[in-house]
Amino acid sequence: MTDFIQGVLVPILYLLSAVLFIFGLKGLTRVGTARRGNTMAAGAMLIAIIGTLLDLGFVDYRWIVAGLVVGGAIGAIAAVRVEMTSMPEMVALFNGCGGIASALVAISVLWLDVVEKPEVAGTVASNLGGPAAFTTFLSILIGTLTFSGSLVAFLKLNGTLPGRPIMLPGRHALNLLLLVGSIAAGIAMAFFAVDLGTIELLCLGISGASLALGVLLVIPIGGADMPVVISLLNSYSGLAAAATGFVLNNNLLIISGALVGASGLILTQIMCKAMNRTLLNVLVGGFGVDEGTAVATGEYGVVRSAGAEEAALILEAAESVIFVPGYGLAVAQAQHTVKELADRLTKHGASVKYAIHPVAGRMPGHMNVLLAEADVPYEQLVEMDVINPEFKSTDVVIIVGANDVVNPAAEKSPGSPIYGMPVLEVWNAASTLMIKRSLSPGFAGIKNELFEYPNNMMVFGDAKQILQELNTELKDLLGA
Amino acid sequence: MGVLLIGVYVFVLSMFVGFEIITKIPPTLHTPLMSGANAISGITLVGSLYAAQRGEVTVSSVLGCLAIAFATVNVVGGFLVTDRMLKMFRKDKRK
Numbered sequence: 001m002t003d004f005i006q007g008v009l010v011p012i013l014y015l016l017s018a019v020l021f022i023f024g025l026k027g028l029t030r031v032g033t034a035r036r037g038n039t040m041a042a043g044a045m046l047i048a049i050i051g052t053l054l055d056l057g058f059v060d061y062r063w064i065v066a067g068l069v070v071g072g073a074i075g076a077i078a079a080v081r082v083e084m085t086s087m088p089e090m091v092a093l094f095n096g097c098g099g100i101a102s103a104l105v106a107i108s109v110l111w112l113d114v115v116e117k118p119e120v121a122g123t124v125a126s127n128l129g130g131p132a133a134f135t136t137f138l139s140i141l142i143g144t145l146t147f148s149g150s151l152v153a154f155l156k157l158n159g160t161l162p163g164r165p166i167m168l169p170g171r172h173a174l175n176l177l178l179l180v181g182s183i184a185a186g187i188a189m190a191f192f193a194v195d196l197g198t199i200e201l202l203c204l205g206i207s208g209a210s211l212a213l214g215v216l217l218v219i220p221i222g223g224a225d226m227p228v229v230i231s232l233l234n235s236y237s238g239l240a241a242a243a244t245g246f247v248l249n250n251n252l253l254i255i256s257g258a259l260v261g262a263s264g265l266i267l268t269q270i271m272c273k274a275m276n277r278t279l280l281n282v283l284v285g286g287f288g289v290d291e292g293t294a295v296a297t298g299e300y301g302v303v304r305s306a307g308a309e310e311a312a313l314i315l316e317a318a319e320s321v322i323f324v325p326g327y328g329l330a331v332a333q334a335q336h337t338v339k340e341l342a343d344r345l346t347k348h349g350a351s352v353k354y355a356i357h358p359v360a361g362r363m364p365g366h367m368n369v370l371l372a373e374a375d376v377p378y379e380q381l382v383e384m385d386v387i388n389p390e391f392k393s394t395d396v397v398i399i400v401g402a403n404d405v406v407n408p409a410a411e412k413s414p415g416s417p418i419y420g421m422p423v424l425e426v427w428n429a430a431s432t433l434m435i436k437r438s439l440s441p442g443f444a445g446i447k448n449e450l451f452e453y454p455n456n457m458m459v460f461g462d463a464k465q466i467l468q469e470l471n472t473e474l475k476d477l478l479g480a
Numbered sequence: 481m482g483v484l485l486i487g488v489y490v491f492v493l494s495m496f497v498g499f500e501i502i503t504k505i506p507p508t509l510h511t512p513l514m515s516g517a518n519a520i521s522g523i524t525l526v527g528s529l530y531a532a533q534r535g536e537v538t539v540s541s542v543l544g545c546l547a548i549a550f551a552t553v554n555v556v557g558g559f560l561v562t563d564r565m566l567k568m569f570r571k572d573k574r575k
Contacts, residue, residue: 021520022497022501024516024520025498025501025502025505025513025516025517025520026501028505028509028512028513028516029501029504029505029506029509030506031506031508031509031569034509034512034566034569035563035566035567037516038512038516038559038562038563038566039563041516041519041520041559042519042559042563045519045520045522045523045525045555045559048523048525048526049525049526049529051526052526052529052530053529056529056530056533059533059534059535060533060534060535062535063532063533063534063535063541063542063544063545063548064529064532064533064545064548066545066548066549067528067532067544067545067546067547067548067549067552068548068549068552070549070552071548071549071550071551071552071553071554071555071556072552072553072556074549074553074557075552075553075554075555075556075557075558075560076556076557076560078553078557078561079556079557079558079560079561079564080560080564082561084565084568087511087515087561087565090515090557090561091511091514091515091518094515094518094519094553094554094557094558095518095521097522097550097551097553097554097557098518098521098522098524098550098551098554100547100550101522101524101525101528101547101548101550101551101554102524102527102547104528104531104543104544104546104547104550105524105527105528105530105531105543105544105547107543108528108531108532108539108540108541108543108544108547109527109530109531109540111538111539111540111543112531112534112538112540112544115539115540116538116539116540129483130484131482131483131484131487230514231514234514234517234518234521237518237521238517238520238521240521240524241521241522241523241524241527242491244524244527245487245491245527246484246487246491247527248527248530249483249487250526250527251486251487251490252523252526253523253524253526253527254487254490254491254494255490255491255494256520256521256523257491257521257523257524258490258491258492258494258495258498259494259495259497259498259501259517259520260498260517260518260520260521261495261498262494262495262496262497262498262499262502263498263502263513263514263517264514264517265499266498266499266502266503267502267510267513267514270507270510356507356508358507361511363510363511363514364507364510364511364513364514365507365508365509365510365511365512365513365514366511368507368508368509368510368511369511369512369565369568372565372568372569372570373568375568375570377570377571377572378508378569378570378571379571379572380572381508383506383507383508
């Protein structure tokens with residue numbers, strides 16, 4: 001019976017689980033099937049857990065139940081309570097949890113099968129096998145690094161740590177030293193150390209070094225680059241799980257870990273492209289330092305500005321309106337006000353769309369979730385490549401809380417630092433309304449040439465307040 | 481073929497499957513994708529169950545228990561919050 005369970009049933013359940021994970025992800029390729037896809041993936045996880053419990057047979061469940069109950073409660077409460085604006089922080093924390101869990105499993109296996117084994121002799125490799133010994137090290141390295149890196153990303157995102165890059169002197173040398181040191185210690189731990197004390201010490205050393213490495217890798221990266229960092233850490237948490245799969249010779253862990261690793265890598269690549277940066281450039285860090293601020297302000301020529309009243313008159317005549325929301329919109333908590341304004345315009349007969357730049361939020365797709373929360377139908381959320389040709393035939397574009405992503409310099413000024421970055425071509429519209437507090441630059445720290453365009457109007461003020469005023473003015477103009 | 485080699489085969493092929501599927505996911509769904517993928521990376525929970533199967537208080541079982549807790553936060557939190565997000569995506573009511 002046990003033979004059947006462990007030899008046939010459990011592998012079949014694991015295979016089923018892996019297939020369901022893939023179908024679940026496939027479900028996520030369309031909005032209509034996404035929710036079912038997620039449920040399918042959750043079901044796959046449940047099957048995997050049941051399979052594992054069957055494989056274990058009757059064991060002592062005290063530790064297992066304790067971990068499941070505590071973790072499940074924390075996870076559920078966090079998931080129900082989190083604000084949608086804080087999703088990036090949440091995902092960063094969850095990433096960290098996944099990473100540290102993989103590392104802890106690897107360390108636990110090392111203790112269980114080597115350190116705590118009676119009459120153990122020889123190296124870790126001779127006990128676990130070479131590949132498992134080496135991947136134990138990899139799992140600890142990637143897992144712990146993901147943990148501390150995610151924590152720093154979390155602290156940066158929620159404002160505990162400053163968003164600006166923190167540049168330590170000699171950090172590249174230090175990072176290299178930590179990495180090379182960890183690898184050396186990892187090889188020593190896996191293949192050469194025979195004394196238990198030495199193995200324990202090396203394991204602790206690797207954990208400490210990779211914790212430090214995670215912190216040092218993320219801390220020099222500016223707040224605006226967080227979408228890239230979160231995507232990359234997401235990928236790492238998958239790779240850590242895959243490494244743990246190699247430790248345990250468990251294909252399900254390898255498959256799922258690889259899927260997540262691939263997903264994170266693709267998102268990282270998309271984010272880098274959207275910001276016109278190479279991954280290396282982001283990781284080296286330091287971007288988004290305020291050095292450009294002084295240059296950028298006070299350099300503008302003629303800038304036209306309007307109050308809410310004048311802006312409302314422009315909107316009254318518009319038949320097609322596109323909103324360009326940026327993270328500033330979320331900061332001002334003005335998503336619902338935008339939706340209200342959009343409804344009013346739609347009722348008046350205008351067509352309304354939202355142009356979403358890939359880095360409009362603090363993580364990939366963040367702005368879409370924020371607008372979905374404000375009840376904006378997802379068909380109205382249009383991605384950059386699709387909406388760019390439409391600006392030509394648009395009457396009014398309203399830019400709220402976005403800056404660098406509508407800067408014409410990215411296409412027209414070869415000397416500009418953001419030249420080549422894909423942007424929303426709002427300047428092609430008949431008129432643009434830029435709602436903004438001042439002429440201050442965005443994260444790139446450079447002048448926005450749009451401000452000087454003859455068809456642009458600056459509407460100075462707090463995003464939410466201006467939008468509310470626009471709403472009131474339009475109500476007067478159009479009636480209810 | 482050794483166990484390691486099989487593992488490497490599985491890993492590489494799964495990466496390709498991942499790339500194929502995930503490049504098709506529209507930008508609108510990138511945040512749910514990320515939190516969902518995050519929950520999937522909690523699969524390490526399976527590993528942690530193996531690590532925590534002994535009742536006595538040892539380094540391995542305590543670490544295993546911690547690993548279960550962390551992985552479960554990831555799994556339960558990840559799937560729930562993804563569902564919460566996806567619930568909000570709706571079609572235009574007027575159509």
